[in-house]
Amino acid sequence: MNKREYTIALAGNPNTGKSTLFNVLTGLRQHTGNWPGKTVIHAEGFFTYKNEEYRIIDLPGTYSLYSNSADEEVARDFIIFGKPDVTLVVLDATALERNLNLALQVLEMTDRVIVCLNLMDEAKKKGMVIDIDNLSKKLGVPVVPLAARNKEGIEELLETIARMVHGKIQTKPIVVSYSRAIEEKIAKLLPLVKEVVGEEYPARWVALRLLDGDTSLLHALQHQPHHLLKGGPNYACHCSAKSI
Structure with missing residues (x-):
């Protein structure tokens, strides 16, 4: 029987270290092209963890998923119609308030989300302290602290991904209340x-x-x-x- 290949979507604002994380996870096992019918770059890679194969799609960096641009439409459509097994949302730990906007939008679209709190090394240099457990509780999904360029937190992230694809993590995403x-x-x-x-x-x-x-x-x-x-x-x- 063939092993299943799990699909991971990688979303985030520009300049959050999203592509750095993509490169760390995939190494040389990646290729780029264009999304069908779009001029938007399509980056796809593969990695293996505990003898299981993962395909990861590096979605275009966007500030929202409101389909105001081709990049936003591509990211939105893949999360909704591609139905990835897990969506990783990469946030800049030094600009958490601004980055959370995209995370909340993704959480309205899917409950299979892991928040990657990247650039934690920079946040520490600035004297910033983030309560990871409380943030995870508020968002209702796992939050994994990372410094991707130093490969810090990668093992914890891989283990969290594996647990989620095997149904060992139950999420309850925050529901945003409007007027x-x-x-x-x-x-x-x-x-x-x-x-x-x-x-x-x-x-x-x-x-x-x-x-x-x-x-x-x-x-x-x-x-x-x-x-x-x-x-x-x-x-x-x-x-x-x-x-x-």
């Missing part, structure tokens, strides 16, 4: 979204994107295999227009 008006609209839209996507995609996140007028998501949903959309290929548009 009363937005929450009321989400509540109204959710049943309609669930009719369309069922359990295939995160209904609350889809509802938020529809409320934001994300037409590129509608387009992407309509181009997924029709069996994934319960009402057929045109039903998503109907749901959006009807609800908003």
Whole structure:
């Protein structure tokens, strides 16, 4: 019987050391090209841990996943439609507040997340102290401190990835609360979204994107295999227009 190959997505803001982590994990086992139909660079690599194979996709560095650019659309679509076994979100420990915006967006999309708190060596030099356990508790997912360029924390990260892919880590991602008006609209839209996507995609996140007028998501949903959309290929548009 062939061993399963696990897929890992690597997300993060630019300049967080995301590509450094990618290189540390994959070494020379990597290649680059373009995403289909895009001018965006596609970087993919492989690594082995405890005799199991992992494929890791280095998603474009972005500040958000709101499909305002080709980079954001590529990152968003892979997390949603590629359904990676684990999504690693790389944060800069010296700029945690700014970086958490992307992490919270990813946590709305999937519960299979590990937060990589990179540049911990720089944070220490600046006298910054981060309560890793409390941050993990607040976010509802594992947080692993790293200094990727020094290969510090890599073994702990690999072990955390292995435990997650084997179902040994239960996560409960934080649910971001919005204004009363937005929450009321989400509540109204959710049943309609669930009719369309069922359990295939995160209904609350889809509802938020529809409320934001994300037409590129509608387009992407309509181009997924029709069996994934319960009402057929045109039903998503109907749901959006009807609800908003």
